Amino acid sequence: ELKVEQNPLFLSMQEGKNYTIYCNYSTTSDRLYWYRQDPGKSLESLFVLLSNGAVKQEGRLMASLDTKARLSTLHITAAVHDLSATYFCAGSRGGGSEKLVFGKGTKLTVNP
Amino acid sequence: NAGVTQTPKFRILKIGQSMTLQCTQDMNHNYMYWYRQDPGMGLKLIYYSVGAGITDKGEVPNGYNVSRSTTEDFPLRLELAAPSQTSVYFCASSPRGEDSYEQYFGPGTRLTVT
Numbered sequence: 526e527l528k529v530e531q532n533p534l535f536l537s538m539q540e541g542k543n544y545t546i547y548c549n550y551s552t553t554s555d556r557l558y559w560y561r562q563d564p565g566k567s568l569e570s571l572f573v574l575l576s577n578g579a580v581k582q583e584g585r586l587m588a589s590l591d592t593k594a595r596l597s598t599l600h601i602t603a604a605v606h607d608l609s610a611t612y613f614c615a616g617s618r619g620g621g622s623e624k625l626v627f628g629k630g631t632k633l634t635v636n637p
Numbered sequence: 638n639a640g641v642t643q644t645p646k647f648r649i650l651k652i653g654q655s656m657t658l659q660c661t662q663d664m665n666h667n668y669m670y671w672y673r674q675d676p677g678m679g680l681k682l683i684y685y686s687v688g689a690g691i692t693d694k695g696e697v698p699n700g701y702n703v704s705r706s707t708t709e710d711f712p713l714r715l716e717l718a719a720p721s722q723t724s725v726y727f728c729a730s731s732p733r734g735e736d737s738y739e740q741y742f743g744p745g746t747r748l749t750v751t
Contacts, residue, residue, distance in 0.1 A: 568742045613679055622687050627679030
């Protein structure tokens with residue numbers, strides 16, 4: 526059974542600093558997803574990582590996947606207040622139907 | 638394109654009542670999903686569908702039913718509502734093509750059962 530764990534669950538950081546959110550998963554996952562959720566809002570897709578060694582970047586966010594270590598990371602560079610949100614990673618149980626298993630989320634607060 | 642739409646946005650139910658949460662997508666996606674999100678938690682899959690007429694259970698299907706008579710619509714039915722079903726419900730759809738794994742989420746329905 527696929528389990529997904531994120532850490533930290535809460536992260537408070539200053540603007541301009543760098544930090545990394547970690548996502549570990551327990552068994553083989555076909556793909557690894559990162560989503561952003563603002564308070565009271567829906568989920569916004571950030572990245573879909575398809576294979577070992579995959580790296581994707583968008584603005585100040587960069588995601589990577591190491592399938593051998595069963596680890597994905599979301600790196601934040603020079604954080605700005607607008608990045609404050611909850612970030613979820615999700616693994617895929619696959620089988621052709623892409624059933625996602627989510628972590629509990631990391632609530633990121635970027636302070637001026 | 639409206640994307641994925643859900644109605645209602647909010648609902649309060651009494652214990653034992655029933656209701657249907659509506660979900661419609663206009664992107665001609667084959668795959669559709671229902672998730673619930675409890676406070677401070679990630680989403681959990683309730684049911685999913687890989688096409689019209691085909692549905693299957695996810696992680697937490699008890700207390701819910703679904704149907705998929707058209708590509709566009711995927712309603713979620715709650716029978717005999719219980720306080721444990723208080724949650725935010727998200728519908729999602731995906732094209733699930735060769736390189737299309739992304740799931741597009743609707744705005745959510747916030748349900749309270751008292």
